[in-house]
Every structure is written in C-alpha cells, then in structure tokens.
Amino acid sequence: MAIETAQIHFNQQGTPVAEAFDDVYFSNADGLAETHYVFLHNNQLPARWQQTESGHFVIAETGFGTGLNFLASFAAFVDFRRQQPQSPLTRLFFISTEKFPLSREDLTRALAHWPQLSDYSKQLILAYPYLSGGCHRLRFDVPGGEVMLDLWLGDLHDLLPQWHRPEQGLVDAWFLDGFAPSKNPDMWTDALFTQMASLARPDCTFATFTAAGFVKRGLQQAGFKVEKRKGFGHKRDMLAGHLATPPKAATQAPWFKRRASPAKTIAIVGGGLAAATLSYALCRRGYQVNLYSQGIADGASGNRQGGFYPQLHVDDNLASRLLALAFDFARREYQPVLATKTVPHDFCGVLQIAFTPALQEKQQKLAAKGHWPADLITPLDAQQATELANIAIPYPALHMAGGGWINPQALTQALLAACGNALNVQKGKQLQELHYDVDAKRWQLTWQDGGEDIHPVVVMATGAESVNLPLFDVLPLRPVRGQVEHIPSQAAYGELKTVLCHKGYMTPAFEGRHALGSTYVKMDMSCEHRESEAEQNLNTHRQAMRDCDWTQSLKTDGQGRASIRLGLPDHLPLMGAMPDIARQKQDYAELYLGKKDISYPQACDLPGLYLFVGLGSRGLCSAPLLAETLASQLTGEPLPLDNSILAALSPNRFVVRDCQRKPVTDNQ
Template structure:
C-alpha cells in the first residue's frame, strides 16, 4: 500500500520573497508579484472584458479559470479582486470557478505570512485563509457564496488531477493560468502531457497566458493545438506567451457509458417534482429551489422524515482509511458539502445539533493500528482528526473512564428532521403529503406523475424514496436493499451522568435535540419486522457498556422499556456508495452496451443516453447525514449544466448505471 501523504511546501525567504526549497525558485517576482500576476494572467487572458460579458450572455452562467500551480494563491486573489471590481458590489450574474493544482501545498501559517506582503488584496486574502482546506490529497471544493466564487483545489500531482477533472463540455476551461516554477527548475510538470490535457479540457475559445517563453513551452502548446503569441515580459523577464485554442474541442471518452447528459438537447428546468420527503428528497428540493426552480415534493406518508431521516440524532465525521480509497474520498467530498450546508444553519439556529467534535472510541487494539497506518500513509492533518488517550477522551465526553480513540474536529451529531424542516421552509417548495406515486411518464417535454387521483407535471423529476418501494426501485434499475436499524432512547434515569459529546463505538451514542440520549443502531437484514425488540435494545446497550463503562445506570440485560426506541430502514447498495445522478435510457443501454461485446475499443461505443431530466438520489445507507448534501449538489449540476462538485472518478463510482455496466464489463452478463 503506497504512501500518498502530501509533502507540504518548505519555504525560505530572500528579501521578503518566499522561495520553494524543493525547486530553489521564487513563488513570484521580486519586483512586484501582484502586478506581475495582473499583467501576465489577467491582462493577457482579457479577463476584465470577459467577466463583464457574462451580463450580456444569459446562456453563459459560469467563467472557469484553471491554473497549474496554486502556490500562495496570489493569482486567485488577483482574479477574485478583479471579479469583485467588475461587479462593483452587485450580486454577480454568473459564477467564477477557479481550478488549481498544487503538488506541494503551503501550510496555512505560511500562506498567511506570504499574504502580508500584499495589502492591496488583504480583504481577498482573509477570504481565502478562512476556507483554505486541510492538507489532504485530492480535490477540495470551496465556496465564497457572497461573490458566487468556487475554488476547486487539487492537492497532489497535476497529472493525477487532470484525470479527475470533469471532462464534459460543462467542465470546459475558459482561461488558463499556466504558472508554476520555471521549466528548468520543474521539468516534471512541463511535459507534453500538460499541454495535451490543457487542450482536452478546453473549448474553441479558450485562452491561456504564461510567464515563460521557453521553447519547450511554446512548442508543447502549439503541438497541443494552441495558437501562441509572444509579448514583452514583466519586469526583468524578456518575453511571455499568451494565445488561444486553434481548433474545436475534441474529446475521446474513457467511459462513454458514464458520460454526462448533453445539455443542448435538454429543455430548461423551471419546475421539478421530487418524490420523497426525507433527507435526500428535501436537500435535493432545496438545492433546486435555491436556483429558482419551483419544486413540488410528493410524500406518500402523513408526515415528512418517516424513515432514518426521522431519528433523533445522526452522527457525521470523515471516513478515514489507510489507503484513502474511493469510499473515503467520496465521503470526504460529502463531508465538505455537509459542512457548507450545516455550519451556517447551526449558527443561525435553523437546525439542531452539535458539530464541536466526535470521538470514535476504540473497543479493541485494531483502531489504534488503523489510525497509525492512516496517519503515516495519508498524512491526516490534526485539524481533521487526532488520537486522544483515555484521560483526554474521558474529559471530552464527561465520564470517568472511557476507551481512547480518534477525535474528529468539526464533527458530531445533527437532528435529521430539523434539516428536512429547514429545507421545506424555502418559498419555492410545495409539500404534498399522502401522495403515493402510481406511475410516471414523459410526454410533450414534461414529466407526468400520477398519485392517486392527482396528476402532477414538471420539467424535471427526482426520485429520493429510500429502499422500501421495491417496485419503483426495480423500475429505476436501482439494486437497493433495506437494512433494518433499531435505536434505543434513554432517559435521565437510565444514566449515571450525561454524555457531553457524540461517540461511535461500533454503534453510536449521542445527545439529542430533545434533551435525552440515543444509542444504536442494529443492522438486521433481511428482517423486515417493525416491532421494537428487547434484543435490539440490549445489543445497542451492550456496545455502549463496553466503550462507556460509567455512562449507563441501567444494565443492558436489565433494560425493560421495549417501546423506548425507533425502527427505520436504511437504503443500502452492494458497494456501500449512494446512487446519485441521471437515469439512463434502459433500452438504449441494452442495445448499445449490454448486448454487445465488452471487449471492443472504447471509441466504438456510443456515449450514454438518458431519460430527459430524470434523476435519482438514493442508497445513502448509514452515512446519509454526510452524503445527501453532495448528492443534492450533483443533481443541481446536472440540471443546470455545471461542472461536477466532485472528482470525475467519484461521479462514476456513484453513477446510477454502474452496477449493470460493471457486470457487463467484467464479462459476466450474457447477451
């Protein structure tokens, strides 16, 4: 298992200018770094004019910059300052999406020190410092919502980052900042593959600018399809280069069956129907409503949040693994999304919970060994998680004795129903209860949904119905399995002392919004019974007794309040990742892939076809408190033709067609 931990930048200073020890080169000009950025990258990509043109082009809702080498973020600061100046305090009509790659990211304290040299962008520097992510490998999607600015930072090798970029037309780059240390200092980056990937991720009008006029750079850009011009360099530099793409975008897909829907063939979405009023449905509806879509939620029950979304507490923390595998990376993206939604709502009192910390208690020696491996191989930063001994853990949870464990900062518990209810307060959302969907079909550019005697219609349709509606899930080709979970509710009289912080211990134990406590939860598949059992309560409390020996007054064996708890069914999938995104045209899939040889060259397969504006958000399982927010953002990106909010491989990993495609690609599916 290879080590993937990042190597932070090591700096040394000369005349107040930072240099990278790895490359023995400065991060910016010793004369005037900020004006160097403005001259090279802003002026030669014509950004002031192009930012303003967003006002005149209603079809262009985003401007996307990509940069090789984030460094101190100075180019980003200059770009967002210009963006703010163009809009002069008004809400921007479009989004500025800034993508950057950095193999040796700066530590926050170094970043802050560098920024002190540029008081002109002090305001922008504080904004960046407030959202600067922990040094974990992979994508970090960050937002400045007040200015409609999105920063996508890749920490790691740029070639690996290119593989994870959204290669669809919705993710195409408008302007490149070709930065980084000089080709003579950093030859590993300035390779032909750099320029080829730039071309792959560009469109016919994409521009570029770079501080260098080195022959290897000019020739590489020209070979990749860019027109290259030279201009006077900044300061002591003799020349720099700039230019644009010379041909139309041409991309060959490595996974045509997962290609995103072609937006030009889809009608604009002004109305939507969401089926299901749990966490998945409510968050999807809210994300669409925030974009101006009028959403109708159809819920078959008499109230909202009737399954796992109705539990008294849901815990959330990053999933740390020693190999930082696909699930870890998916749920890290989900965790980042959850924090973007939940932290402001908690601060404003719109949702109930506590995200001041959570401890994963060790019930055996395996957790500590796992932690040491994760720390060594992934380089988990202290601001995300750290190991705490028995004494510190006991102080944090308010007990005399507990196991040691992993303390996750910015984690904890949330009352799921409060999230659902907050989403439903949006003025663009209408809730219809007691509406069992009987059938649906697409007719004359609209989805027609029948529920009893009512017929609803809308431009888009989202299914977020959990796992119990097997007829519907079968129609959507979603291999969902309901897994029963029983939680135990505890009163003050059941405890020796109150628990101060949510903990996990195989199960979990947590405070709740009601002032009581909850412990759970069982995993009882294939049991579909809905009656609470003493056996289930005892299972939950025995796990709590091991990890929290001073917490319970009542013993697991003596607990007799059978009705003090709740049963819900988690929607689970075979690979433990949710099912999120557009629903493929099943007839097309059969003809184009599933009845064809799986060994043909990729270019011989057509791109995937989808049912127009039909989406699913399901299979969120035991980590739904983390995953539903990212799922909502993914569906929004599809509806509005925006770049993906996560790595492309993770989009593929949760694609609704993945199970059928995997079986076919493995050769197991018969014609």
C-alpha cells in the same frame, strides 16, 4: 491520498519561497500587479465577462500556491457583478491544482502581504479545507451570484485526466502558473499542454509568465495559437494565446458520461435530507424547484441526533476519499443554516473507540500510513480519550475534532426554508405512478390522492420508499431497518462531551436524553419500536465497552425511533441519470471482450429522470456534496468529483459491471 504540505520560508522582501523549488510564489516587485497583468489582462478579463451570454465562466489554473491569482480573480468578479448586476454571468468557477499546498498558518502569513485583498483572503482562510487528496469545493457569495473555488490537491498529471469534461468543453481561460520551468520541469510537459487543449472550450485563452521556447512549442503542438507579449516588470517576454477550435477530446468512458439538462424547473420527489440538500443547491442557482413529499423528514432523516463524521479506512480507498471530501464540504455547506440557531447541533468531536486488540492494530495502521491529515483524524491514548469524553474511556481511540452531532429533522427543515420563494413544497403526496409522455416529452406523476403533475425533469430522492416503486425494480436496492434509543441521562454518563462510536454510537445529552444506536435489520420495512431491539442496542454498548463501569447504568424507558435506510450492495449511493437498462444491456453487451477498437455509444438514459437515493447511514456527511454534484451536472457546470468517483456513483454501474463480466453459457 497523502498530501505533503509545502516547506517555505520568507525572504527579506517578505515574499514566500518554496524550499523544494528555490523559487518565489509571486514577484518580489509586485505580485498582485503581476497577476493582474499576466493572467487577468492577457486573458481579456473582465472584458470577456461583459460579453458572455453564459451563466458561468471557468478559469483553470496550474499551481494554486498562495491563492493570489484566485483572490485577484475573486475581487475582479465582485467588481464586475457590482458594475453589471443585470449580466447573465452570475457564477465564476476557479479550478486550481496544487501538489504541495501551504498550511493554513503559512497561507495566512503569505496573504497578509496583500491588505487590499483582506476581505477576500479572510474568507479563503476561514474556508481552507482539510488537506486530503481530491477536489475541495469552496463556495463564496458575491452580489447576485457566487464564486466557486475547486481546489484539486495532488499531482496535476494525475488530476487533469480525472476532470469531467462536458461535451462542449470545460475551461474558458487557463492560468498557466507554477514555479519557473527551470525550477519545476516536471510540471511543464507536453502531457500538460495536451490536457489543456483537451479540456478547453471553443475560443479558450491562456496566459503564462514564461516565454520558454519549449513551452511555446508544446502549446503550439497541442493546438494553441501562441503569441509572445511584453512581460511584466523586468521580464522581457511572456506567452499568451487562444484555442479557436479544441481538438476532439479523448473519449471518457461513454457509459458513465454525464449530461446537462436545459430545464430551469425541476421536480423532486422526496422529503428527506437528500431532497433538501438538492433543493438548496438548485435554488441557489436560480432554479424553480417543486418538491413533492408525504411529509418532511419523517423517514430516516427524522431522528433527534445523527452522528456527523466520515467513515475512514486504513487504505486510501474510493469510499473513504469520497467521505473525507464530503465531510469537509458538508461542514462548510451547513454553516449558514446552522448560524440561524434553528438547528440543534454540537460539533463536539467524535471518538472512534478501539475496544479490541484487532481494532487497536487497525487504528495504528491508519495513523501510520498518514493518508489523512492530522486535523481531520488524530490517534489518542486512553487517557486523552477520557479527558475529551469527560467520562472513563479505557481504550485508545481516533479523534475527529470537526465531527459531532446534528438534528437531521431540523436541518432538513432549515435547508428547505433557506430556499425561499424558489421552492414550492407540496406535502401529502405519495407517488402512485410515474409515466413518460413521449410526444410531450414530459413525466406524468400520479399521486394516491388522485392528483397529477407534469414535469420535463424529475429527480427521485425517495429514500426507502423507492423499494415500493416499480421504477426501481431493476436496481439492487437494500433497505435496512435501524432503531435508535433515546435514553434518559444518568449521573454515570450524563457529562459525556463527545460522540462515541464503536459497534454502535452514543451522543452527548440533548434535552435530557442521549441517542443510542443503532440496529441494522436487512429487508425489514417496519418502523415500529421494538423492545427486543432496544435491549440489543443496550447490549451492544455494554459488550463493546465492557471495561467501562458506567455502561452498566445504561437504561431505556421505551423511548426511541425506528426508520428505514436505503443502501446498495457496494455501500455507495445512486446519483445521476436513470439508465435505460434494456438499451444499455444491448449497447454494452460486448464490454467483456475488452476490445479497444469498438466505438460504444454514450449511455442511453430515461430522458429527464434522475436518481438521488441510497445514502444509507452516512447521509448527514455525504448528502451536500452529492447534491452539489448533481446540481452541477444538471446545470452543465464543472463537477467537484473525479471521474472514478462519478463512475462509482452512477446509477448504471451495476449494468456496466455485468456487461464487463464474461457471460456464463450452458457449456461452461
């Protein structure tokens, strides 16, 4: 979704003013004091943090603006954790919406107004995302815990219905902010107040600077108990209150409902990037993880160089939105382990080459539609592409400056190492049988070496090995063999400075060799290196880049690697609970009728069993955000993806789609 940045100017007091609304972002008198009084004090924060027994607390805000409310909450939570290090509350979630986000430059200038918050504003500015639509999760470390900012970009009336609501509700405290109702009436609507109540947890509070009568009445109508309280500064009144018992929320599609798990010990089967990113996400949350694998990064995650970039399309479709968000999150998530200097990588940029007139037209359309921010993807002419690549590129291209390449094997190992003592890795484990003990409510894992382990919660991150397990027979898995060449560097292309993508890809040299790939052979499980596919890889590059003299120098000396990627028919991963296929076919058999008056049960899943497979060739980009989402689901925390994306990733989506189609009878 195209996002328009805010147009602002700074008044004589140095306060940012939104030109579209002719209103200030914070009080001219003392914006920070106003935030502390209106939003923190009147939501009884941090007093409520001291009383809670929960592991996380959720603040939701309408109107991120300069992020001042977030930074004040961030600082207050840091003080709370320092003063209460034994508190069970270790994670603060701050969920905010913004239709017109500030540019990074304007944000930096606006926050310079508050030097007392500089330690926090610097972190926000450094992590500030690409401004594309959807949820951007930014993670910040605090003493003994974390602060998570979920910045949802877009119109809040479109966004709030897309927030996943747990059974017990989502929000503990609302910051009802935004420009004044007289300046921005489109935001302050009954639909907003109804959504606030729908997303609330029991005893959810709210506070807002305004005392407008229609706001008071709208909140009361939605179920909130509303009080007029003394306003800040020259303002006489403000509103605050709470919702003791939230109304029964409108039912989200019950077949895609996601549930938390009470278990604090998780077993993961698999040793690739999916298993590593999920282990990393869970161990950070204080979970004990037992990882079982034949080896570490010995499958599709074992290549020397993997291209790191999102696959974006002309239209703002679901897959592109997911990958744009995932790429941004992955860059931030990988940074701590990349900083250890144990993972070879180079964020050297990526050029997607338009080597045919049809591709050139497609790239022109992509740029013209403006769905993606210019700092994420930029069109270049042939001369600009040549200058960036440092070798001749006689074609226009799309440039992704934030992309590059990473060694996935070293990355997988580094992520697991970062888990510390919270992770127990057992190698040489090949799963032979998975059986659920109904009485003990445990999964029994039997290994080929004769050993057995028992766990209440198991996540299958088994990659291409999934096709050998009977559990997956009911799902349309599609293994794809891919061979990559590790060609010796030559003078003709040895100075390549960026990753090149066309029908295949080519990386800059690493240890004297370039990665050149890749073949795609469906339903082939062999991992032998084949001369025929080596020649195929070379020819792919020579043909796609036929106007480049240097491609004629491409040679292989037989060094390369083949592995098996796992995909699905819709090219999206499986992430979530393993469905009870037979039960769901029965429960949802009448979905095709489209009757709205039928009350369907929530999806029946196999208890304590989850899937995280099918990442295909985009695992480097997608794995961290999907792992974060699955970890958030298991812990009952806010999910950083909207309901439409969650539905598209759900492992039962194929069953649901079949039930939604009219069944074929013998008479048809």
